[in-house]
Amino acid sequence: MLAAGTTPSAGGGIFSLIVPLVLMVAIFYFLMIRPQNKKQKQRNQMLSQLKKGDKIVTIGGLHGTIAEITDDVVVLRVNDVTKLTFDRNAISSAVSRETAQ
Incomplete structure (x- = not known):
């Protein structure tokens, strides 16, 4: 029993609530956000390195060779x-030379 005038403790206070939240954010970052940023960076690099004559595949599955290329249009x-x-x-x-042969 509690003595008169005492209250039960909160069991750690606000820090016990913040630590799991910080852990969840860190896990979310390392499992979802960071890999997606890395993948997007690789895609942007691939798009910037395209040149006339490269064999590519579109998002619709069409295979072709680049005849002309500008900043926005292929x-x-x-x-x-x-x-x-x-x-x-x-x-x-972009289809690599080894895959195309």
């Missing part, structure tokens, strides 16, 4: 006759 040669115009952000990946 013209793809799909076969000897067909050329298609895409936004530069529509490129999913």
